[in-house]
Amino acid sequence: MITRPILHTFRGLRLLLHTVRTSTVGLNMEVTNSAAEAKLEIGTDTTTESLSKGPEEVETGQNTGATSSNDTPSNSNDVTTGKKFNKRRHNTKEEQSYRWKKAKLQSKPGGDPDWERPTAKKRKVACLLAYSGVGYMGMQRNQGFKTIEEDLLAAFYKAGAIPKDHMDCMQKMHFQRCARTDKGVSAAGQIVSLKMYMIDDAVKKINDCLAESIRIIGIKRTTNGFDSKNACDARTYMYVLPTYSFAPTKEETEQDFRVTDEIMEKVNDVLSAYKGTHNFHNFTSGKKFKDPSAKRYIIESKCLNTFVRDDIEWTVISIKGQSFMIHQIRKMIGMMLAIVRGLAPRSMLEKAWQSGKCDIPKAPGLGLVLDKVHFDHYNRKYGGDGLHEALEWDEHQETVEKFKEQYIYPTIIKAEKEDRVMQRWLSTLPLHRYEGLSEEETDNSAQQQDGATQLTAEADTTREGADTSDVPAKDEDTMQQAVDT
Numbered sequence: 001m002i003t004r005p006i007l008h009t010f011r012g013l014r015l016l017l018h019t020v021r022t023s024t025v026g027l028n029m030e031v032t033n034s035a036a037e038a039k040l041e042i043g044t045d046t047t048t049e050s051l052s053k054g055p056e057e058v059e060t061g062q063n064t065g066a067t068s069s070n071d072t073p074s075n076s077n078d079v080t081t082g083k084k085f086n087k088r089r090h091n092t093k094e095e096q097s098y099r100w101k102k103a104k105l106q107s108k109p110g111g112d113p114d115w116e117r118p119t120a121k122k123r124k125v126a127c128l129l130a131y132s133g134v135g136y137m138g139m140q141r142n143q144g145f146k147t148i149e150e151d152l153l154a155a156f157y158k159a160g161a162i163p164k165d166h167m168d169c170m171q172k173m174h175f176q177r178c179a180r181t182d183k184g185v186s187a188a189g190q191i192v193s194l195k196m197y198m199i200d201d202a203v204k205k206i207n208d209c210l211a212e213s214i215r216i217i218g219i220k221r222t223t224n225g226f227d228s229k230n231a232c233d234a235r236t237y238m239y240v241l242p243t244y245s246f247a248p249t250k251e252e253t254e255q256d257f258r259v260t261d262e263i264m265e266k267v268n269d270v271l272s273a274y275k276g277t278h279n280f281h282n283f284t285s286g287k288k289f290k291d292p293s294a295k296r297y298i299i300e301s302k303c304l305n306t307f308v309r310d311d312i313e314w315t316v317i318s319i320k321g322q323s324f325m326i327h328q329i330r331k332m333i334g335m336m337l338a339i340v341r342g343l344a345p346r347s348m349l350e351k352a353w354q355s356g357k358c359d360i361p362k363a364p365g366l367g368l369v370l371d372k373v374h375f376d377h378y379n380r381k382y383g384g385d386g387l388h389e390a391l392e393w394d395e396h397q398e399t400v401e402k403f404k405e406q407y408i409y410p411t412i413i414k415a416e417k418e419d420r421v422m423q424r425w426l427s428t429l430p431l432h433r434y435e436g437l438s439e440e441e442t443d444n445s446a447q448q449q450d451g452a453t454q455l456t457a458e459a460d461t462t463r464e465g466a467d468t469s470d471v472p473a474k475d476e477d478t479m480q481q482a483v484d485t
Helices: 004-042 045-052 055-059 093-107 148-158 164-168 202-208 261-272 328-340 348-352 376-382 394-419 421-426 439-463
Strands: 122-131 186-197 214-221 234-242 276-279 295-309 312-321 368-374
Touching (some): 148 164, 148 186, 148 202, 148 214, 202 214, 234 328, 234 394, 261 295, 261 328, 312 394, 328 348
Parallel strands (some): 186 368
Antiparallel strands (some): 122 214, 234 312, 276 295, 295 312
């Protein structure tokens, strides 16, 4: 049985709670009214008009200046309704979509609002590229230097194939080159992969924005995961040189020299020794004998037919391999010439593949050309699936040969005839010891070779208008640190 004092206590507690609740509500209303009065005192005339007009005019949008510039109330409590503003309820789907797209465009690095996005879809493609490297500081983009990629990406943007922010940030279009050619080195069959808009007449529009010494030969669709560097199975390089480079040291190397069948047999005999898997640690820089990556597989190595240009007999050496290290091909050419000219015995090849250090000369980079890249595994897997094309460019071979005859061969021949790049380098061959060097002596010899190469290329660089300041130039080699397969 509940006694009367206890009932009085319960009633007192209920009265106390009611009093607290009433005072809290009153305080909140005072704060709200105070904020509203402050806004009315310092607000604009448009706010006063919105309060004086009826709810129908405000709801139907007849008030022309009641809200802020973005047509949405502030996040504070609504003065007219006394309710808290709900941004999600007031924003329509169209407004949200427009604001999201505008914010996304403004957040892009280097976004270009004037660029009109093509109606064509974006797809992953492989582009066959040919260029003359004279006057450029290599293929790969390098800030502050004139490179092939810098001109190439600018042409893609001007043609409407990529937006400006993709040009500034190459990762957005998954750009990759198959091989990295460096200063002065040309290419007849370079492949680059990227995602671009499939615009009409893409090859013509892009070439119209490029110099004549850089040409897009063809474009083919690929799989979304295609990477031109990692998907490449082999690369074929060619080295163009005058045949008087094969003449014995005792004979004078004049321009009227013509190679004999006996000399050509000796040249091919030395080149055939490169075939197979060997340890090329002496044919590169910074590799130790026990480094597994120093072992490389050469598929083919031979000397092609000769031809005469400007009264000089020329020939082309073709070397095909899975992958190459920096300096490797140029040193392979240098060793071959030293053996053919009688400055080193043929047994030097076997010694060069052993653990000892050898002083191997490095041929000039002028005659080095990336001739072709091979995607045999990709073609077998995707070439016949009915959705993608095989990355074989036989239909463009005639165009590639014309580009070689018009831009690559004349550049090499002109430089050799005027500046005697190969002639002066041949005069340094007797200065090499070829074997029995310590690591320190080998490093010093490599530095001397780099200095001699820079001097021989200086005249050609100056003629082409390249930078000849005291800034150290990039190495002229065309090899890349390829992925071993």
